Amino acid sequence: MAVRTAARTALAAGMAATAVWGGAGVAVAAAPGGAVGDPTWRANAIFVDDGSVVDLTVAEAAAARATVTVGLYLDGWECTVDGQPAVADVVRLESARVVGTVGYACSEATGGGEGLMPATLEGTVALDVTWTGVGDPAAQPLFDGAVGRYVVRDAEVAATVSVTGGLSAAPEGNFGHLARESTVIPPGRLR
Numbered sequence: 386m387a388v389r390t391a392a393r394t395a396l397a398a399g400m401a402a403t404a405v406w407g408g409a410g411v412a413v414a415a416a417p418g419g420a421v422g423d424p425t426w427r428a429n430a431i432f433v434d435d436g437s438v439v440d441l442t443v444a445e446a447a448a449a450r451a452t453v454t455v456g457l458y459l460d461g462w463e464c465t466v467d468g469q470p471a472v473a474d475v476v477r478l479e480s481a482r483v484v485g486t487v488g489y490a491c492s493e494a495t496g497g498g499e500g501l502m503p504a505t506l507e508g509t510v511a512l513d514v515t516w517t518g519v520g521d522p523a524a525q526p527l528f529d530g531a532v533g534r535y536v537v538r539d540a541e542v543a544a545t546v547s548v549t550g551g552l553s554a555a556p557e558g559n560f561g562h563l564a565r566e567s568t569v570i571p572p573g574r575l576r
Contacts, residue, residue, distance in 0.1 A: 423447035424567040428481030428516045430542045432556035436460050439546055439556050441514060443483050445475040455510060457489050459552065462506065464491040470512055478538045478563045481516040491551070508550015516540040518563050533568035 425446045432439040440456035451473040457464040470485025491506040522538040542561035548554040 424565050426475040426477055426481075427564040427566065428475050428483075428540065428561070429564070430514060430516065430540075430544065430558050430561035432544065432546045432558050434548075434554040434556035437548065437552065437554045437556060439510060439548070441483065441512065441546075443473050443475055443481055445473075451475060453483055453485075453487075455487050455512070457491070457510065457548070459491060459506075461494050462491040463494050464489055464506075466510065475563070478522050478536065478565055479518050481514075481540075481563060483512050483514045486511045489548070489550070489552075506551025508548065508552060511545070511547045511549070514542065514544040514546065514558075516542055516561055516563055522565075527568060534565070535568065536565045538563045 423446060425444055427442060427444045429440075429442045432441070436459060438456075438458040440454075440458070442454045443451055444454075445451040453470050453473045455466040457466050466487050466489045468485075468487035470483050470487065472482055472484040474483075475481040486509050488509050489507065493504045518538045518540050520539045522536045525535045525537050527533060527535055540561045540563050542558040544558045546556050546558070548556070
């Protein structure tokens with residue numbers, strides 16, 4: 386049951402990430418002459434262990450530092466993850482790398498019940514993840530009202546991910562890709 390729920394959570398996280406990459410993210414202003422804004426390069430991977438899911442995304446926009454988002458999902462727990470890994474880089478649709486450790490804090494989703502404080506878990510997520518693009522890039526449709534391009538390329542993911550502290554897990558990767566998003570939302574078109 387926990388494995389099925391974790392798999393459903395991983396699928397939902399992947400679909401949510403795809404929705405964000407499909408254009409629901411930050412809108413980029415058009416350059417003079419109607420050119421599409423600067424691209425954002427992304428890499429995503431999902432790691433699953435019995436009852437736990439780690440959703441990892443690294444994004445790098447033109448002339449900006451890479452940012453890493455780590456989502457930790459556990460059956461019956463609400464988790465937050467804080468910190469930025471030491472290494473975070475995306476090389477277009479070719480490759481990406483994340484190395485470092487972030488902290489997490491989880492509390493029981495049901496509360497403590499009967500006036501008790503909810504149980505908590507704290508610890509770290511250690512990441513050493515490399516994406517290598519495979520196959521040909523493929524253009525994907527954008528969300529309604531957006532102008533631009535969204536291109537995805539499958540990736541092989543070589544990773545060591547470990548969760549320590551209140552939770553102990555060694556999730557394994559089962560999904561990964563690289564993406565390039567360059568979109569503009571014309572004024573008045575966002576609903």
